[in-house]
């Protein structure tokens with residue numbers, strides 16, 4: 827089955843970058859090549875890429891915490907010893 831534009835019946839579609847009023851970020855309309863009627867909306871920013879970048883940041887923070895933990899542990903033991 828071939829998708830057709832609901833307005834003019836054309837069968838070719840394109841992505842068009844749009845900045846809808848009130849939206850915080852740009853989007854792409856999937857629209858009819860012939861008459862420009864939108865038939866769908868796609869996020870401008872690729873979610874997969876964003877999630878991968880966030881995963882990288884979380885791993886970096888995790889590594890920093892793991893590096894700091896032994897020092898923190900040591901310092902707490904020193905404080906605990908001095909409080910005795």
Ligand SMILES: [Zn+2]
Nearest residue numbers: 831834858861
């Ligand atoms: Zn059309």
